[in-house]
Amino acid sequence: MALAHAIMTALIEDDLSGYELARDFETSLGFFWQASHQQIYQELRKLAERGWLNKREVNQRGKPNKIVYGLTQPGREALARWVYSSTRSRPAKDELLVKLYNLDADNAAHIAGEVTARREEMMRRLYLYEKIRRRHYGSPQTLPTRRKGVYLALVAGIRQGEQFLAWCDEALELLGSIDA
Amino acid sequence: MALAHAIMTALIEDDLSGYELARDFETSLGFFWQASHQQIYQELRKLAERGWLNKREVNQRGKPNKIVYGLTQPGREALARWVYSSTRSRPAKDELLVKLYNLDADNAAHIAGEVTARREEMMRRLYLYEKIRRRHYGSPQTLPTRRKGVYLALVAGIRQGEQFLAWCDEALELLGSIDA
DNA sequence: GCTTGCTATGCAAATGATTGCATATTATCG
DNA sequence: CGATAATATGCAATCATTTGCATAGCAAGC
Numbered sequence: 198m199a200l201a202h203a204i205m206t207a208l209i210e211d212d213l214s215g216y217e218l219a220r221d222f223e224t225s226l227g228f229f230w231q232a233s234h235q236q237i238y239q240e241l242r243k244l245a246e247r248g249w250l251n252k253r254e255v256n257q258r259g260k261p262n263k264i265v266y267g268l269t270q271p272g273r274e275a276l277a278r279w280v281y282s283s284t285r286s287r288p289a290k291d292e293l294l295v296k297l298y299n300l301d302a303d304n305a306a307h308i309a310g311e312v313t314a315r316r317e318e319m320m321r322r323l324y325l326y327e328k329i330r331r332r333h334y335g336s337p338q339t340l341p342t343r344r345k346g347v348y349l350a351l352v353a354g355i356r357q358g359e360q361f362l363a364w365c366d367e368a369l370e371l372l373g374s375i376d377a
Numbered sequence: 378m379a380l381a382h383a384i385m386t387a388l389i390e391d392d393l394s395g396y397e398l399a400r401d402f403e404t405s406l407g408f409f410w411q412a413s414h415q416q417i418y419q420e421l422r423k424l425a426e427r428g429w430l431n432k433r434e435v436n437q438r439g440k441p442n443k444i445v446y447g448l449t450q451p452g453r454e455a456l457a458r459w460v461y462s463s464t465r466s467r468p469a470k471d472e473l474l475v476k477l478y479n480l481d482a483d484n485a486a487h488i489a490g491e492v493t494a495r496r497e498e499m500m501r502r503l504y505l506y507e508k509i510r511r512r513h514y515g516s517p518q519t520l521p522t523r524r525k526g527v528y529l530a531l532v533a534g535i536r537q538g539e540q541f542l543a544w545c546d547e548a549l550e551l552l553g554s555i556d557a
Numbered sequence: 558g559c560t561t562g563c564t565a566t567g568c569a570a571a572t573g574a575t576t577g578c579a580t581a582t583t584a585t586c587g
Numbered sequence: 588c589g590a591t592a593a594t595a596t597g598c599a600a601t602c603a604t605t606t607g608c609a610t611a612g613c614a615a616g617c
Contacts, residue, residue, distance in 0.1 A: 199472050200603080206478045216565050229474035236604065238567060261565045261612045280476050280484045284491055289469035292379050294409035294533060296460050298386045300526025304460045308526075311464055342555055346480025346488075349548045353474060360540040368529045375522055380573080396595050416574060418597060441582040441595045 200240050203230040205249065205268060205276045209343075212267035214255070215241050224325065228354050241266055249275055305375040312372065316365040323358040326351060380420050383410040385429065385448060385456045389523075392447035394435075395421050404505065408534050421446055429455055485555040492552065496545040503538040506531060 207218055207226050218241075219234035221227060232240075244250040249272030255265050268276070293311055300308060334340065334348045387398055387406050398421070399414035401407060412420075424430040429452030435445050448456070473491055480488060514520065514528045 203475050206475055226478065229471050231468060259613060263565060276479060280479050281487055284472045286473065287470045288411060290467045291409050292464045293466065294530040295383050295386055295406065297526035297530045298406065299456060299460050300523050302522055307461055337551065342482055343480050345551055346477035349551060350474040350477045352547065353544050356540050356544050360536050364533050364536050367532065371517065371525055371529060439583060443595060
Protein backbone atom coordinates (compact mmCIF):
# COMPACT_ATOMS: atom_id res chain seq x y z
CA MET A 198 0.00 0.00 0.00
CA ALA A 199 2.81 2.36 -0.72
CA LEU A 200 0.97 4.47 -3.28
CA ALA A 201 -1.52 5.43 -0.58
CA HIS A 202 1.27 6.66 1.63
CA ALA A 203 3.01 8.46 -1.19
CA ILE A 204 -0.21 10.34 -1.90
CA MET A 205 -0.71 11.19 1.74
CA THR A 206 2.88 12.37 1.90
CA ALA A 207 2.21 14.72 -0.99
CA LEU A 208 -0.68 16.15 1.04
CA ILE A 209 1.26 16.84 4.23
CA GLU A 210 1.55 20.56 3.65
CA ASP A 211 -1.06 21.33 0.99
CA ASP A 212 -4.51 20.08 0.08
CA LEU A 213 -4.56 19.04 -3.56
CA SER A 214 -6.93 17.71 -6.21
CA GLY A 215 -6.33 14.50 -8.12
CA TYR A 216 -5.27 16.45 -11.16
CA GLU A 217 -2.77 18.48 -9.18
CA LEU A 218 -1.43 15.37 -7.51
CA ALA A 219 -0.97 13.68 -10.86
CA ARG A 220 1.02 16.68 -12.06
CA ASP A 221 3.17 16.76 -8.93
CA PHE A 222 3.84 13.08 -9.37
CA GLU A 223 5.49 13.86 -12.68
CA THR A 224 8.09 15.88 -10.80
CA SER A 225 9.05 16.12 -7.16
CA LEU A 226 7.81 13.09 -5.24
CA GLY A 227 7.07 11.44 -8.56
CA PHE A 228 10.77 10.96 -9.15
CA PHE A 229 10.75 8.33 -6.44
CA TRP A 230 7.23 7.05 -6.87
CA GLN A 231 5.42 7.31 -10.18
CA ALA A 232 1.70 6.92 -10.63
CA SER A 233 -0.80 7.60 -13.39
CA HIS A 234 -3.85 9.73 -12.89
CA GLN A 235 -6.08 6.67 -13.06
CA GLN A 236 -4.25 5.13 -10.14
CA ILE A 237 -4.32 8.36 -8.19
CA TYR A 238 -8.05 9.03 -8.57
CA GLN A 239 -8.84 5.51 -7.52
CA GLU A 240 -6.57 5.62 -4.51
CA LEU A 241 -7.97 8.99 -3.44
CA ARG A 242 -11.45 7.54 -3.39
CA LYS A 243 -10.32 4.60 -1.27
CA LEU A 244 -8.44 6.84 1.15
CA ALA A 245 -11.45 9.10 1.55
CA GLU A 246 -13.68 6.09 2.23
CA ARG A 247 -11.25 4.91 4.88
CA GLY A 248 -11.37 8.30 6.53
CA TRP A 249 -7.73 9.13 5.99
CA LEU A 250 -8.58 11.95 3.61
CA ASN A 251 -11.43 14.44 3.45
CA LYS A 252 -12.73 15.87 0.22
CA ARG A 253 -14.42 19.09 -0.79
CA GLU A 254 -15.49 20.41 -4.14
CA VAL A 255 -13.99 23.71 -5.21
CA ASN A 256 -15.63 25.91 -7.80
CA GLN A 257 -13.24 27.55 -10.19
CA ARG A 258 -13.53 30.34 -12.67
CA GLY A 259 -12.36 29.55 -16.17
CA LYS A 260 -11.80 25.88 -15.33
CA PRO A 261 -13.92 22.88 -14.45
CA ASN A 262 -14.59 22.37 -10.76
CA LYS A 263 -12.13 20.26 -8.83
CA ILE A 264 -12.25 17.98 -5.84
CA VAL A 265 -9.62 18.86 -3.29
CA TYR A 266 -8.38 16.29 -0.79
CA GLY A 267 -6.76 16.90 2.56
CA LEU A 268 -5.24 14.74 5.30
CA THR A 269 -7.47 14.01 8.27
CA GLN A 270 -6.08 13.45 11.75
CA PRO A 271 -6.41 9.64 11.41
CA GLY A 272 -4.63 9.99 8.06
CA ARG A 273 -1.74 11.85 9.63
CA GLU A 274 -1.48 9.25 12.33
CA ALA A 275 -1.53 6.37 9.84
CA LEU A 276 1.18 8.09 7.83
CA ALA A 277 3.32 8.61 10.92
CA ARG A 278 2.97 4.93 11.83
CA TRP A 279 3.85 3.86 8.29
CA VAL A 280 7.26 5.52 8.55
CA TYR A 281 8.13 2.96 11.23
CA SER A 282 6.97 -0.03 9.19
CA SER A 283 9.49 -2.17 7.39
CA THR A 284 10.46 -0.92 3.97
CA ARG A 285 10.70 -3.13 0.96
CA SER A 286 12.82 -1.59 -1.73
CA ARG A 287 11.58 -2.30 -5.20
CA PRO A 288 14.64 -1.91 -7.35
CA ALA A 289 14.42 -0.35 -10.77
CA LYS A 290 13.50 -2.57 -13.65
CA ASP A 291 15.45 -1.35 -16.59
CA GLU A 292 14.85 -2.85 -20.00
CA LEU A 293 17.85 -1.03 -21.37
CA LEU A 294 20.21 -2.99 -19.14
CA VAL A 295 18.53 -6.23 -20.18
CA LYS A 296 18.98 -5.21 -23.79
CA LEU A 297 22.69 -4.77 -23.15
CA TYR A 298 22.87 -8.49 -22.47
CA ASN A 299 21.78 -8.91 -26.08
CA LEU A 300 24.46 -6.65 -27.54
CA ASP A 301 25.86 -7.61 -30.92
CA ALA A 302 27.44 -5.88 -33.91
CA ASP A 303 24.04 -5.36 -35.55
CA ASN A 304 22.19 -3.69 -32.70
CA ALA A 305 25.09 -1.76 -31.12
CA ALA A 306 24.18 1.42 -32.96
CA HIS A 307 20.53 1.17 -31.94
CA ILE A 308 21.43 0.60 -28.29
CA ALA A 309 23.85 3.53 -28.40
CA GLY A 310 20.95 5.61 -29.68
CA GLU A 311 18.81 4.57 -26.74
CA VAL A 312 21.61 5.42 -24.32
CA THR A 313 21.92 8.84 -25.92
CA ALA A 314 18.19 9.44 -25.58
CA ARG A 315 18.23 8.45 -21.94
CA ARG A 316 21.22 10.65 -21.34
CA GLU A 317 19.40 13.65 -22.72
CA GLU A 318 16.30 12.87 -20.69
CA MET A 319 18.42 12.70 -17.56
CA MET A 320 20.09 16.00 -18.41
CA ARG A 321 16.70 17.66 -18.50
CA ARG A 322 15.73 16.09 -15.22
CA LEU A 323 18.97 17.12 -13.55
CA TYR A 324 18.50 20.65 -14.75
CA LEU A 325 15.16 20.70 -12.99
CA TYR A 326 16.57 19.15 -9.81
CA GLU A 327 19.41 21.62 -9.66
CA LYS A 328 17.05 24.50 -10.13
CA ILE A 329 14.96 23.31 -7.20
CA ARG A 330 18.01 22.77 -5.05
CA ARG A 331 19.44 26.18 -5.69
CA ARG A 332 16.13 27.85 -5.12
CA HIS A 333 14.96 26.07 -1.98
CA TYR A 334 17.74 24.04 -0.46
CA GLY A 335 20.81 26.26 -0.58
CA SER A 336 21.90 25.77 3.03
CA PRO A 337 20.57 22.35 4.17
CA GLN A 338 21.84 22.74 7.74
CA THR A 339 19.42 25.56 8.44
CA LEU A 340 16.32 23.89 6.99
CA PRO A 341 13.48 22.81 9.26
CA THR A 342 13.62 19.06 9.99
CA ARG A 343 11.10 17.84 7.46
CA ARG A 344 12.72 19.84 4.69
CA LYS A 345 16.02 18.25 5.49
CA GLY A 346 14.48 14.91 4.55
CA VAL A 347 13.13 16.29 1.28
CA TYR A 348 16.58 17.72 0.62
CA LEU A 349 18.17 14.32 1.12
CA ALA A 350 15.75 12.72 -1.34
CA LEU A 351 16.55 15.45 -3.83
CA VAL A 352 20.27 14.91 -3.39
CA ALA A 353 19.77 11.19 -3.93
CA GLY A 354 18.14 12.00 -7.25
CA ILE A 355 20.88 14.41 -8.25
CA ARG A 356 23.72 12.08 -7.33
CA GLN A 357 22.05 9.18 -9.08
CA GLY A 358 21.49 11.29 -12.17
CA GLU A 359 25.06 12.54 -12.30
CA GLN A 360 26.32 9.00 -11.95
CA PHE A 361 24.04 7.93 -14.75
CA LEU A 362 25.43 10.60 -17.08
CA ALA A 363 28.95 9.39 -16.39
CA TRP A 364 27.90 5.82 -17.08
CA CYS A 365 26.26 6.85 -20.37
CA ASP A 366 29.51 8.42 -21.52
CA GLU A 367 31.46 5.31 -20.64
CA ALA A 368 28.87 3.13 -22.36
CA LEU A 369 28.80 5.25 -25.50
CA GLU A 370 32.56 5.08 -25.75
CA LEU A 371 32.64 1.29 -25.54
CA LEU A 372 29.62 0.93 -27.82
CA GLY A 373 31.23 3.24 -30.35
CA SER A 374 34.21 0.94 -30.62
CA ILE A 375 32.09 -1.96 -31.85
CA ASP A 376 32.33 -2.56 -35.59
CA ALA A 377 28.98 -2.72 -37.34
CA MET B 378 6.12 -8.24 -21.79
CA ALA B 379 9.54 -7.48 -20.54
CA LEU B 380 9.77 -10.39 -18.15
CA ALA B 381 9.46 -12.73 -21.11
CA HIS B 382 12.41 -11.08 -22.77
CA ALA B 383 14.45 -11.00 -19.59
CA ILE B 384 13.94 -14.74 -19.25
CA MET B 385 14.87 -15.37 -22.87
CA THR B 386 17.93 -13.20 -22.38
CA ALA B 387 18.97 -15.39 -19.48
CA LEU B 388 18.69 -18.39 -21.79
CA ILE B 389 20.88 -17.01 -24.62
CA GLU B 390 23.92 -19.06 -23.72
CA ASP B 391 22.60 -21.79 -21.44
CA ASP B 392 19.45 -23.85 -21.16
CA LEU B 393 18.05 -23.57 -17.66
CA SER B 394 15.21 -24.84 -15.49
CA GLY B 395 12.72 -22.57 -13.75
CA TYR B 396 14.46 -23.15 -10.46
CA GLU B 397 17.85 -22.25 -11.88
CA LEU B 398 16.40 -19.15 -13.54
CA ALA B 399 14.82 -18.04 -10.29
CA ARG B 400 18.21 -18.36 -8.61
CA ASP B 401 19.98 -16.45 -11.36
CA PHE B 402 17.38 -13.73 -11.08
CA GLU B 403 18.48 -13.14 -7.52
CA THR B 404 21.90 -12.17 -8.82
CA SER B 405 23.22 -11.26 -12.26
CA LEU B 406 20.35 -10.26 -14.55
CA GLY B 407 18.13 -10.14 -11.51
CA PHE B 408 19.85 -6.96 -10.40
CA PHE B 409 18.13 -5.18 -13.25
CA TRP B 410 14.97 -7.22 -13.44
CA GLN B 411 13.62 -9.09 -10.46
CA ALA B 412 11.06 -11.85 -10.59
CA SER B 413 9.72 -14.43 -8.19
CA HIS B 414 9.70 -18.13 -8.98
CA GLN B 415 5.92 -18.07 -9.38
CA GLN B 416 6.19 -15.47 -12.09
CA ILE B 417 9.01 -17.30 -13.81
CA TYR B 418 7.32 -20.70 -13.93
CA GLN B 419 4.18 -19.14 -15.36
CA GLU B 420 6.04 -17.16 -17.97
CA LEU B 421 8.08 -20.20 -18.99
CA ARG B 422 4.89 -22.12 -19.66
CA LYS B 423 3.52 -19.30 -21.81
CA LEU B 424 6.76 -18.94 -23.75
CA ALA B 425 6.87 -22.67 -24.43
CA GLU B 426 3.25 -22.58 -25.65
CA ARG B 427 4.12 -19.74 -27.98
CA GLY B 428 6.99 -21.74 -29.41
CA TRP B 429 9.72 -19.39 -28.25
CA LEU B 430 11.11 -21.95 -25.81
CA ASN B 431 11.41 -25.71 -25.92
CA LYS B 432 11.30 -27.85 -22.82
CA ARG B 433 12.71 -31.21 -21.85
CA GLU B 434 12.62 -33.11 -18.58
CA VAL B 435 15.99 -34.00 -17.12
CA ASN B 436 16.39 -36.83 -14.65
CA GLN B 437 18.78 -36.09 -11.85
CA ARG B 438 20.50 -38.14 -9.22
CA GLY B 439 20.09 -36.97 -5.68
CA LYS B 440 17.56 -34.30 -6.66
CA PRO B 441 14.03 -34.12 -8.05
CA ASN B 442 13.77 -34.10 -11.82
CA LYS B 443 13.80 -30.73 -13.49
CA ILE B 444 12.34 -29.21 -16.64
CA VAL B 445 14.98 -27.47 -18.70
CA TYR B 446 14.03 -24.73 -21.14
CA GLY B 447 15.98 -23.55 -24.17
CA LEU B 448 15.55 -20.84 -26.79
CA THR B 449 14.08 -21.94 -30.11
CA GLN B 450 14.98 -20.23 -33.37
CA PRO B 451 11.71 -18.23 -33.35
CA GLY B 452 12.53 -17.29 -29.77
CA ARG B 453 15.95 -16.00 -30.73
CA GLU B 454 14.43 -14.00 -33.55
CA ALA B 455 11.74 -12.50 -31.31
CA LEU B 456 14.40 -11.54 -28.79
CA ALA B 457 16.55 -9.91 -31.48
CA ARG B 458 13.55 -7.90 -32.68
CA TRP B 459 12.69 -6.85 -29.15
CA VAL B 460 16.05 -5.11 -28.77
CA TYR B 461 14.94 -2.67 -31.46
CA SER B 462 11.57 -1.96 -29.85
CA SER B 463 11.11 1.21 -27.84
CA THR B 464 12.18 0.97 -24.23
CA ARG B 465 10.10 2.28 -21.41
CA SER B 466 12.19 2.82 -18.32
CA ARG B 467 10.34 2.00 -15.18
CA PRO B 468 12.13 4.03 -12.54
CA ALA B 469 12.73 2.67 -9.08
CA LYS B 470 10.00 3.07 -6.56
CA ASP B 471 11.68 3.66 -3.28
CA GLU B 472 9.64 3.83 -0.11
CA LEU B 473 12.64 5.03 1.82
CA LEU B 474 12.83 8.25 -0.18
CA VAL B 475 9.11 8.80 0.35
CA LYS B 476 9.63 8.28 4.06
CA LEU B 477 12.27 11.00 4.01
CA TYR B 478 9.52 13.44 3.08
CA ASN B 479 8.01 12.58 6.46
CA LEU B 480 11.16 13.23 8.46
CA ASP B 481 10.73 14.66 11.94
CA ALA B 482 12.58 14.65 15.24
CA ASP B 483 10.76 11.53 16.40
CA ASN B 484 11.42 9.27 13.44
CA ALA B 485 14.88 10.51 12.45
CA ALA B 486 16.60 7.73 14.38
CA HIS B 487 14.41 5.07 12.81
CA ILE B 488 15.02 6.38 9.32
CA ALA B 489 18.75 6.53 10.00
CA GLY B 490 18.49 2.86 10.98
CA GLU B 491 16.87 2.01 7.67
CA VAL B 492 19.55 3.91 5.79
CA THR B 493 22.21 1.98 7.66
CA ALA B 494 20.54 -1.32 6.82
CA ARG B 495 20.32 -0.42 3.15
CA ARG B 496 23.93 0.66 3.18
CA GLU B 497 25.03 -2.70 4.50
CA GLU B 498 22.89 -4.53 1.97
CA MET B 499 24.45 -2.51 -0.83
CA MET B 500 27.93 -3.23 0.52
CA ARG B 501 27.27 -6.94 0.23
CA ARG B 502 25.92 -6.52 -3.27
CA LEU B 503 28.89 -4.45 -4.36
CA TYR B 504 31.26 -7.03 -2.99
CA LEU B 505 29.58 -9.58 -5.22
CA TYR B 506 29.64 -7.30 -8.26
CA GLU B 507 33.30 -6.51 -7.83
CA LYS B 508 34.15 -10.17 -7.48
CA ILE B 509 32.39 -10.87 -10.77
CA ARG B 510 34.07 -7.97 -12.47
CA ARG B 511 37.54 -8.92 -11.40
CA ARG B 512 37.01 -12.54 -12.31
CA HIS B 513 35.35 -12.16 -15.72
CA TYR B 514 35.62 -8.60 -16.95
CA GLY B 515 39.16 -7.54 -16.22
CA SER B 516 39.94 -6.09 -19.64
CA PRO B 517 36.62 -4.98 -21.22
CA GLN B 518 38.20 -3.95 -24.54
CA THR B 519 39.11 -7.52 -25.37
CA LEU B 520 35.76 -9.09 -24.53
CA PRO B 521 33.55 -10.53 -27.27
CA THR B 522 30.76 -8.10 -28.24
CA ARG B 523 27.93 -9.54 -26.20
CA ARG B 524 30.08 -9.68 -23.09
CA LYS B 525 30.87 -6.03 -23.52
CA GLY B 526 27.18 -5.34 -23.06
CA VAL B 527 27.00 -7.48 -19.95
CA TYR B 528 30.06 -5.66 -18.66
CA LEU B 529 28.36 -2.29 -19.16
CA ALA B 530 25.32 -3.45 -17.23
CA LEU B 531 27.59 -4.64 -14.44
CA VAL B 532 29.41 -1.32 -14.38
CA ALA B 533 26.08 0.48 -14.18
CA GLY B 534 25.26 -1.57 -11.09
CA ILE B 535 28.65 -0.91 -9.53
CA ARG B 536 28.61 2.83 -10.16
CA GLN B 537 25.06 3.13 -8.91
CA GLY B 538 25.94 1.16 -5.80
CA GLU B 539 29.01 3.24 -5.03
CA GLN B 540 27.00 6.40 -5.45
CA PHE B 541 24.38 5.03 -3.10
CA LEU B 542 26.98 4.35 -0.41
CA ALA B 543 28.21 7.93 -0.65
CA TRP B 544 24.65 9.19 -0.40
CA CYS B 545 24.01 7.03 2.68
CA ASP B 546 27.00 8.59 4.41
CA GLU B 547 25.80 12.07 3.60
CA ALA B 548 22.29 11.20 4.74
CA LEU B 549 23.47 9.65 8.00
CA GLU B 550 25.51 12.72 8.79
CA LEU B 551 22.59 15.07 8.30
CA LEU B 552 20.16 12.73 10.07
CA GLY B 553 22.58 12.44 12.99
CA SER B 554 22.47 16.18 13.52
CA ILE B 555 18.73 16.15 14.22
CA ASP B 556 17.85 16.42 17.89
CA ALA B 557 15.46 13.76 19.13
C1' DG C 558 -19.22 28.37 -34.84
C1' DC C 559 -15.48 25.09 -34.97
C1' DT C 560 -11.26 23.19 -33.61
C1' DT C 561 -7.63 22.72 -30.47
C1' DG C 562 -5.81 22.35 -26.01
C1' DC C 563 -5.67 22.41 -21.13
C1' DT C 564 -8.14 21.34 -17.02
C1' DA C 565 -10.62 17.80 -14.56
C1' DT C 566 -12.53 13.19 -13.33
C1' DG C 567 -13.56 8.64 -14.01
C1' DC C 568 -14.74 3.39 -15.76
C1' DA C 569 -13.45 -1.18 -17.51
C1' DA C 570 -10.42 -4.58 -19.12
C1' DA C 571 -6.11 -6.57 -19.23
C1' DT C 572 -1.64 -7.34 -17.65
C1' DG C 573 1.94 -7.68 -14.20
C1' DA C 574 3.39 -8.97 -9.65
C1' DT C 575 2.87 -10.54 -4.92
C1' DT C 576 1.24 -13.52 -1.24
C1' DG C 577 -0.10 -17.60 0.61
C1' DC C 578 -0.52 -21.96 -0.01
C1' DA C 579 0.49 -26.99 -1.75
C1' DT C 580 3.24 -30.85 -3.01
C1' DA C 581 7.07 -33.94 -3.89
C1' DT C 582 12.06 -35.82 -4.03
C1' DT C 583 16.25 -36.64 -2.00
C1' DA C 584 20.27 -35.71 1.21
C1' DT C 585 22.02 -35.02 5.71
C1' DC C 586 22.19 -35.06 10.54
C1' DG C 587 20.86 -36.54 15.04
C1' DC D 588 13.25 -43.13 12.00
C1' DG D 589 12.19 -38.20 12.24
C1' DA D 590 13.39 -33.51 11.48
C1' DT D 591 15.37 -30.27 8.60
C1' DA D 592 16.93 -28.22 4.46
C1' DA D 593 17.72 -27.80 -0.41
C1' DT D 594 15.82 -28.83 -4.81
C1' DA D 595 11.89 -28.51 -7.84
C1' DT D 596 7.27 -27.15 -9.61
C1' DG D 597 2.88 -25.25 -9.42
C1' DC D 598 -2.21 -23.15 -8.21
C1' DA D 599 -5.31 -19.53 -6.61
C1' DA D 600 -6.41 -15.16 -4.85
C1' DT D 601 -5.34 -10.70 -4.39
C1' DC D 602 -3.22 -6.48 -5.23
C1' DA D 603 -0.88 -3.09 -8.29
C1' DT D 604 -0.36 -1.05 -12.63
C1' DT D 605 -1.16 -0.06 -17.36
C1' DT D 606 -4.00 0.76 -21.38
C1' DG D 607 -7.76 2.35 -23.72
C1' DC D 608 -11.67 4.69 -23.54
C1' DA D 609 -15.18 8.27 -22.08
C1' DT D 610 -16.91 12.63 -20.64
C1' DA D 611 -17.13 17.47 -19.72
C1' DG D 612 -16.02 22.70 -18.82
C1' DC D 613 -14.01 26.50 -20.49
C1' DA D 614 -10.51 29.53 -23.17
C1' DA D 615 -8.31 31.07 -27.24
C1' DG D 616 -7.68 31.41 -31.99
C1' DC D 617 -9.28 30.91 -36.71
